Amino acid sequence: MPTSRRSAKTPPRTPAAAAGRRTPTDAPNGTPADPAARPRSRSATDGSGRPALPKIADVAARAGVSTATVSRALAAPDSVSPDKRERVLAAVRELGYTPNAAARNLRAGRTSMVLVVVPKLANPFFNGVVRGADEALTAEGFGMIIGDLDNTADKEHRLVDIALAGHIDGALILSGRVPRHGARTMKQAGIPMVGVCVASDDPQIPAVLIDDAAAARTQVEHLVGLGHRRLLYVSGPRGNGNEIARWRGFTEAAAAAGLGAEAIQRAEGDYTFAAGTRAADLFLALPAERRPTGVVAVSDEMALAFIRRVAEAGVRVPGDVSVVGFDGIEVGDYCAPRLTTIRQPSRDMGREAARLLVAAIRGEPSPPGARVLGAELKVAESTGAPPRR
Amino acid sequence: MPTSRRSAKTPPRTPAAAAGRRTPTDAPNGTPADPAARPRSRSATDGSGRPALPKIADVAARAGVSTATVSRALAAPDSVSPDKRERVLAAVRELGYTPNAAARNLRAGRTSMVLVVVPKLANPFFNGVVRGADEALTAEGFGMIIGDLDNTADKEHRLVDIALAGHIDGALILSGRVPRHGARTMKQAGIPMVGVCVASDDPQIPAVLIDDAAAARTQVEHLVGLGHRRLLYVSGPRGNGNEIARWRGFTEAAAAAGLGAEAIQRAEGDYTFAAGTRAADLFLALPAERRPTGVVAVSDEMALAFIRRVAEAGVRVPGDVSVVGFDGIEVGDYCAPRLTTIRQPSRDMGREAARLLVAAIRGEPSPPGARVLGAELKVAESTGAPPRR
DNA sequence: CCTGAATTTGTAATCGATTACAAAGCGCAC
DNA sequence: GTGCGCTTTGTAATCGATTACAAATTCAGG
Numbered sequence: 001m002p003t004s005r006r007s008a009k010t011p012p013r014t015p016a017a018a019a020g021r022r023t024p025t026d027a028p029n030g031t032p033a034d035p036a037a038r039p040r041s042r043s044a045t046d047g048s049g050r051p052a053l054p055k056i057a058d059v060a061a062r063a064g065v066s067t068a069t070v071s072r073a074l075a076a077p078d079s080v081s082p083d084k085r086e087r088v089l090a091a092v093r094e095l096g097y098t099p100n101a102a103a104r105n106l107r108a109g110r111t112s113m114v115l116v117v118v119p120k121l122a123n124p125f126f127n128g129v130v131r132g133a134d135e136a137l138t139a140e141g142f143g144m145i146i147g148d149l150d151n152t153a154d155k156e157h158r159l160v161d162i163a164l165a166g167h168i169d170g171a172l173i174l175s176g177r178v179p180r181h182g183a184r185t186m187k188q189a190g191i192p193m194v195g196v197c198v199a200s201d202d203p204q205i206p207a208v209l210i211d212d213a214a215a216a217r218t219q220v221e222h223l224v225g226l227g228h229r230r231l232l233y234v235s236g237p238r239g240n241g242n243e244i245a246r247w248r249g250f251t252e253a254a255a256a257a258g259l260g261a262e263a264i265q266r267a268e269g270d271y272t273f274a275a276g277t278r279a280a281d282l283f284l285a286l287p288a289e290r291r292p293t294g295v296v297a298v299s300d301e302m303a304l305a306f307i308r309r310v311a312e313a314g315v316r317v318p319g320d321v322s323v324v325g326f327d328g329i330e331v332g333d334y335c336a337p338r339l340t341t342i343r344q345p346s347r348d349m350g351r352e353a354a355r356l357l358v359a360a361i362r363g364e365p366s367p368p369g370a371r372v373l374g375a376e377l378k379v380a381e382s383t384g385a386p387p388r389r
Numbered sequence: 390m391p392t393s394r395r396s397a398k399t400p401p402r403t404p405a406a407a408a409g410r411r412t413p414t415d416a417p418n419g420t421p422a423d424p425a426a427r428p429r430s431r432s433a434t435d436g437s438g439r440p441a442l443p444k445i446a447d448v449a450a451r452a453g454v455s456t457a458t459v460s461r462a463l464a465a466p467d468s469v470s471p472d473k474r475e476r477v478l479a480a481v482r483e484l485g486y487t488p489n490a491a492a493r494n495l496r497a498g499r500t501s502m503v504l505v506v507v508p509k510l511a512n513p514f515f516n517g518v519v520r521g522a523d524e525a526l527t528a529e530g531f532g533m534i535i536g537d538l539d540n541t542a543d544k545e546h547r548l549v550d551i552a553l554a555g556h557i558d559g560a561l562i563l564s565g566r567v568p569r570h571g572a573r574t575m576k577q578a579g580i581p582m583v584g585v586c587v588a589s590d591d592p593q594i595p596a597v598l599i600d601d602a603a604a605a606r607t608q609v610e611h612l613v614g615l616g617h618r619r620l621l622y623v624s625g626p627r628g629n630g631n632e633i634a635r636w637r638g639f640t641e642a643a644a645a646a647g648l649g650a651e652a653i654q655r656a657e658g659d660y661t662f663a664a665g666t667r668a669a670d671l672f673l674a675l676p677a678e679r680r681p682t683g684v685v686a687v688s689d690e691m692a693l694a695f696i697r698r699v700a701e702a703g704v705r706v707p708g709d710v711s712v713v714g715f716d717g718i719e720v721g722d723y724c725a726p727r728l729t730t731i732r733q734p735s736r737d738m739g740r741e742a743a744r745l746l747v748a749a750i751r752g753e754p755s756p757p758g759a760r761v762l763g764a765e766l767k768v769a770e771s772t773g774a775p776p777r778r
Numbered sequence: 779c780c781t782g783a784a785t786t787t788g789t790a791a792t793c794g795a796t797t798a799c800a801a802a803g804c805g806c807a808c
Numbered sequence: 809g810t811g812c813g814c815t816t817t818g819t820a821a822t823c824g825a826t827t828a829c830a831a832a833t834t835c836a837g838g
Contacts (some may be wrong), residue, residue, distance in 0.1 A: 017795055033575050053553075053555075053578060054796065055531065055793095055795085056795060059796080064818080065818085065819045067784080067794090067795080067796090067818090067820075068797075068818060068819080068820095069816085069818075070819070071795070071797080071815065072796095072797090072816095072817090075796080079815085079816075080816075080817090081815090081816065081817090084816090084817085085608070091804060094777060096553075096574075098550055098553040098554045098794085099554060099556050099795065099796095100493075100495070100554060100794050100795065101491075101551075101556045102490075102491050102494035102495035102500070102555055102793080102794075102795085102796050103491075103495050103793095103794035103795035103796085103823090104554075104794080104796075105490075105491035105494075105795090105823090106492050106495050106786095106792080106793090106794085106795075106796095106822090106823045106825085107795050107797080107822070108795080108796060108797090108823085109795045109823075111491070113534075113556075116798085119520065120511075121516060121520070122483065122517075122520065122719075123511075123517045124511065127510060127511045128511075129541065130510065130537075131510070131511065131537065132537075134537055135822065138544070138547060143534060143547075143551055144534070144535065145502075145532060145533070145534050145535075145537045145557070146521075146534075147661050148520065148523055150520065150523075155527070158527060158532075161487055162532055164442070164487040164491075165487045165488060165489060165490035165493075166442075166486075166489050166490050166491055166824095167490045167502075180562045181440060185485075187422070189442060192531075209829095220814050238795070253647070272720060273720075273722075273723055276723075285434035298809065301720075301723075302726070304720070305723050308722075308723045308724070311416070311725060322639075330511075331662075331690075331693070331720050331724075333697075334662055334665075334690075334693045334694050334697045334724070335661075335693070335720075335723070335724040335725070336697060336700060367476035443825095444824060444825080445824065446824080446825095447824060447825095454788085455787065455788045455789075456788090456789095456824090456825080456826090457787070457788060457790095457826080457827075458786090458787065458788075460825070460826055460827080461787090461827090462785095464826080468785090468786080469786075469787085470785090470786065470787090473786090473787085488824080488825065488826095489823085489824050490825095491823080491824065492824035492825035493823085493824080493826075494794090494825090495792090495793045495794065495795085495823090495824080495825075495826095496792070496793050496794090496814085496824080496825050496826045496827080497825080497826060497827090498793075499797080555794095598813050650832090651836075757806080762813070763794085779838100780838085781829105781836100781838085782833070782835105782836095782837095783820090783821075783834100783835090783836090783837105784833100784834080784835080784836100785832100785833080785834070786831105786832080786833070786834085787830100787831080788822105788829105788830090788831075788832090789821090789826090789828105789829090789830080789831090790827100790828095790829090790830090791826105791828080791829095792814105792825100792826085792827085792828095792831105793824105793825095794821090795822100795823095796821105796822085797820100797821090797836085798820095798821080798822095799818105799819090799820090799821095800817100800818090800819085800820105800832085801816105801817085801818080801819095802815100802816085802817075802818090802822105803814100803815080803816090803817090803824105804813100804814085804815080804816095805812105805815100806811105806812090806813095806818085807811095807812090808809100808810085808811090808812105
């Protein structure tokens with residue numbers, strides 16, 4: 001019934017547009033089908049007298065200047081006389097004006113948004129990176145769109161579309177397996193990218209990394225130093241960039257310690273809890289005398305699940321078997337035993353990568369080559385001397 | 390004055406467009422300093438002859454139709470003859486065309502983006518919600534901007550700005566403490582919102598919840614059922630909506646079980662590991678005979694940290710004290726003892742909330758009132774009978 | 779063969795900002 | 809007083825899509 005006054009003044013919008021911004025509950029007519037068709041949600045006075053979202057022209061009118069002056073007063077205050085600048089800012093404040101993002105993006109060709117591609121957001125390690133990135137991006141005036149691949153390939157398309165549609169100014173790629181096709185396409189489109197924890201095959205793409213091989217060597221050296229001579233390596237997915245480097249580091253250090261092929265076992269994993277459990281089952285299936293006494297896992301989640309599973313079977317950690325994790329997630333300190341692990345500076349990595357990306361977006365040439373941050377061994381309770389027998 | 394005759398008959402292209410798709414910036418530059426001055430990152434031939442990002446006019450030209458037809462062929466295929474539709478789609482494919490988001494948003498007033506406000510992304514529970522939301526949003530053709538409040542108040546401003554700038558069509562609020570000011574402002578701007586795990590004080594904002602009070606009662610009943618008569622409640626932050634309901638449920642159930650005030654203790658917490666540790670210290674400071682034998686924590690992280698801390702002090706779980714958590718995060722199954730907890734259907738909640746939001750964005754009237762999903766007690770190993778003595 | 783409705787297509791207006799360009803204002807030196 | 813250069817301001821073009829409107833086409837019925 002209240003629909004009568006809507007045509008009073010408004011230009012020939014569609015009915016739905018004129019109805020615009022009412023509470024969804026007061027659907028006027030009985031027809032259940034008045035679907036979608038809400039062309040523009042903004043700028044309708046909606047009968048209540050409440051002003052619509054102000055636009056730059058409104059501000060200009062109120063301040064008694066041109067739209068150009070308003071725009072300048074906001075973007076480059078120094079180029080406007082103090083007098084008008086004040087008037088503009090006052091008008092902005094009074095009206096609660098925020099420049100429309102779409103219009104700005106369209107004209108200026110920038111969005112001040114960054115896409116962060118995460119293989120698995122649920123992983124606390126990536127979480128740390130994201131937080132670091134968020135911190136830096138926020139400080140630089142950028143927003144963040146998160147794309148959680150969640151190990152699903154088809155999400156990639158969507159993310160690339162987001163990029164190609166000009167939603168974003170740049171992308172942060174946290175994936176160990178860089179979306180090949182996607183990265184290619186995005187690069188062709190000239191979208192700046194920075195990798196985190198991932199040495200891209202493309203040297204053009206800067207990256208923030210730790211030295212995976214060195215970290216894996218450290219894991220081995222720690223165990224060997226405690227006296228362990230038979231090791232189990234719980235891997236990441238085959239082909240994964242980090243995995244490759246870590247496996248290399250592992251084998252190098254094992255060889256350097258004089259461990260032969262017979263002293264080394266490998267369980268295939270993929271960083272998840274489930275993989276850790278599987279590795280433990282593999283371990284438990286071995287006859288006791290052939291069991292490794294030291295376990296190198298390339299993620300904390302696998303290490304925790306491994307520990308949990310063997311403990312259930314009566315194997316003590318670190319009494320019977322020592323386990324080193326990788327990442328340094330917070331919860332590792334709240335399980336028993338506390339997890340010995342490689343602590344990656346996830347937050348720093350995210351922050352640093354975001355800064356590099358912003359620099360690239362601004363066109364500042366960045367010094368080539370990857371930034372390598374330090375990772376350290378954090379010794380806790382899940383490792384100790386091997387059983388004597 | 391020069392504008393007068395351009396609408397005569399010939400295609401009124403701009404000079405640049407007529408010149409065969411050159412970049413606006415390809416002035417005769419001999420200067421080596423070209424890096425800065427990159428007004429628009431898109432559409433540069435970069436000397437290699439590689440074509441710039443195609444626009445709708447390019448597609449139209451290639452398909453031999455008008456831009457309107459291209460737009461329609463993509464948005465409403467049935468309104469275009471099969472013949473032209475095919476030609477258009479082929480051209481789109483060949484050129485790798487993706488409609489520019491800014492232009493579309495500006496004109497159509499929609500962005501197909503949703504803001505998800507998370508109090509703390511690092512919390513695996515919120516992670517589950519986000520994943521569920523992502524799932525549903527992706528399916529509906531929406532993208533997701535995540536705003537991690539990270540318990541910092543000033544982030545809120547930025548998020549509201551993002552909303553007001555028209556970056557998004559709607560918002561999902563996962564905060565227990567809805568940003569008051571922000572929510573108000575966004576509501577005034579007519580931005581659809583849906584709450585998750587949060588009963589908004591505003592009945593207009595639909596929400597997806599569990600019954601917090603009932604869940605807390607279940608926690609108590611479980612412990613009481615095992616024979617516990619002295620309980621410790623490890624709380625959320627004061628004033629938090631969930632906290633209020635859970636505390637109510639806790640006290641109700643305790644009263645119903647005939648536990649007097651002297652049988653109940655309360656430790657102030659905030660859902661974090663650190664709070665769990667603090668609660669444990671408080672517990673340990675009590676003389677043994679006054680110690681509660683059952684602990685109700687309102688987050689798994691607090692429960693895990695509590696267990697860890699008291700275990701260090703030689704208190705056995707569940708031998709000496711039983712602990713029930715809240716949330717059902719994955720890692721609870723990989724710590725020793727496995728955590729007994731309230732499993733919230735986080736993923737379902739996210740999915741459901743996203744669907745509600747999309748419906749609201751599309752203007753479909755949603756049945757009023759909150760959706761209450763079921764939470765269940767998951768009995769594991771951290772609870773058992775109280776010590777006999 | 780003609781008329782009117784239904785369908786398909788094209789032309790051009792439009793969204794709301796930024797910014798190129800030109801005009802106006804101002805100060806200073808000749 | 810005039811002319812030059814610098815700063816401030818306004819006018820209008822522009823970004824790239826969607827879509828209102830009108831024109832063109834098709835088709836059915838009389």
